[in-house]
Amino acid sequence: MSWMDKFDPKLQTMVKEVDAQIAPQLAKIDARILENQNKVLTSFQNHHVAESYLTGSTGYGHNDEGRDVLEAIYADVLGGEDALVRPQFVSGTHAIGVALLGLVRPGDDIVYITGKPYDTLQEVLGLAGNGIGAPQEYGIGVDYVDLLPNGAVDDDAVKARLNDKTKVVAIQRSRGYATRDSFTVDQIAAMIKVVRSVLPNVWIFVDNAYGEVSETKEPLEVGADVMAGSLFKNAGGGMAKTGGYIVGKKDLIDRISYRFTVPGLGGAEGATVGALADMYQGFFISPQTTGNAIKGAIFEAALFAKLGLDVSPAWDAPRTDLIQTVNFGNADDMVKFAKAVQANSPVDSFVTPIPEKMAGYEDQVIMAGGTFVAGSTIEFSGDGPLRPPYTLYLQGGLTYAHIKLATMGAAQSTFFDN
Numbered sequence: 001m002s003w004m005d006k007f008d009p010k011l012q013t014m015v016k017e018v019d020a021q022i023a024p025q026l027a028k029i030d031a032r033i034l035e036n037q038n039k040v041l042t043s044f045q046n047h048h049v050a051e052s053y054l055t056g057s058t059g060y061g062h063n064d065e066g067r068d069v070l071e072a073i074y075a076d077v078l079g080g081e082d083a084l085v086r087p088q089f090v091s092g093t094h095a096i097g098v099a100l101l102g103l104v105r106p107g108d109d110i111v112y113i114t115g116k117p118y119d120t121l122q123e124v125l126g127l128a129g130n131g132i133g134a135p136q137e138y139g140i141g142v143d144y145v146d147l148l149p150n151g152a153v154d155d156d157a158v159k160a161r162l163n164d165k166t167k168v169v170a171i172q173r174s175r176g177y178a179t180r181d182s183f184t185v186d187q188i189a190a191m192i193k194v195v196r197s198v199l200p201n202v203w204i205f206v207d208n209a210y211g212e213v214s215e216t217k218e219p220l221e222v223g224a225d226v227m228a229g230s231l232f233k234n235a236g237g238g239m240a241k242t243g244g245y246i247v248g249k250k251d252l253i254d255r256i257s258y259r260f261t262v263p264g265l266g267g268a269e270g271a272t273v274g275a276l277a278d279m280y281q282g283f284f285i286s287p288q289t290t291g292n293a294i295k296g297a298i299f300e301a302a303l304f305a306k307l308g309l310d311v312s313p314a315w316d317a318p319r320t321d322l323i324q325t326v327n328f329g330n331a332d333d334m335v336k337f338a339k340a341v342q343a344n345s346p347v348d349s350f351v352t353p354i355p356e357k358m359a360g361y362e363d364q365v366i367m368a369g370g371t372f373v374a375g376s377t378i379e380f381s382g383d384g385p386l387r388p389p390y391t392l393y394l395q396g397g398l399t400y401a402h403i404k405l406a407t408m409g410a411a412q413s414t415f416f417d418n
């Protein structure tokens, strides 16, 4: 018995064809893994990471050298001068919110140039929800410039929208729950040029969720000032149990640190209570984990296209993040497939996910993924709001072999078992 034998012979043949087809793409991702692994390893060595750094602090967390060095390593690898990498960030949404709101003052505007921000950020920014505690209550304006119908940034509208009140221009790298393509680092570089042609000194923020170590350069290396993301995604490497990060220019990280805690304390306090070992190990393996997830996404794209589904990105398109979307066109198929994703997970494989209204999201959402870290999306998972065109967002997977087995398993139960 081979592992292949549990799958329909037609599916086996398709997968053999897919394997041959995508081999050159996978080799390209392997080359990126090596490049990023070298960056991370070199930084660990340069900073003399010691076993004692992994223990973490308690109480106020003064003189937590392990925490400070991990932040220096994040800054090195992700192209910043300083960073906040903390277990006190409850999620990427929290880190992104702290970064944006830490930069602005009453009378300032935050302007997103990549369309409406990610669902969970909409309430943070007062674009959805009841507005209690939103930036508008503090006299801070939040606005966004819609993308063009082809998913590109509307340069003319951006130039027209920016003015003296614009304090922060925000760019969202990954597509989130939108149907557009994710933006590559080169595309972000082009956006930054447009913004700087109008406002040379405006602060440029990038929501980098799902993007870290996906390419071999980061938005900070092409002119962004600050970026932030989640440790349940790429940067946590599947090991971090909680947290988020913010990285960028030193003076801006200082400014943001006063909103992270309180003025005066900033980043000088904050115990790491046992979290550092996973955070170090997770960041160390993040190039490999992220690369595996991207390779898995390429496999999914190729296989589902062969099965006649509408996928994005295509298997041979540029990759700047983990996300692979599959359009189902109707809620039933989408839910059926999500259930199969859950059934092919290592944890809670016997549980059935159901669509539900969730805090921070406007529509009913289905979330499938039996993960070691609750809700983690660097682990194999599929989710999406139940709204047309009923797109499931697939991402993550700790090993390429698991993504392949699980994708085939989900394809088998959705399209071959009848």
Ligand SMILES: *Cc1c(COP(=O)(O)O)cnc(C)c1O
Residues within 6 Å of the ligand: 091, 092, 093, 094, 096, 118, 120, 172, 173, 174, 175, 176, 207, 209, 210, 229, 230, 231, 232
């Ligand atoms: C996941 C995500 C976030 C938020 O991260 P969480 O850890 O889930 O809060 C923000 N922006 C984008 C584009 C994301 O994909």
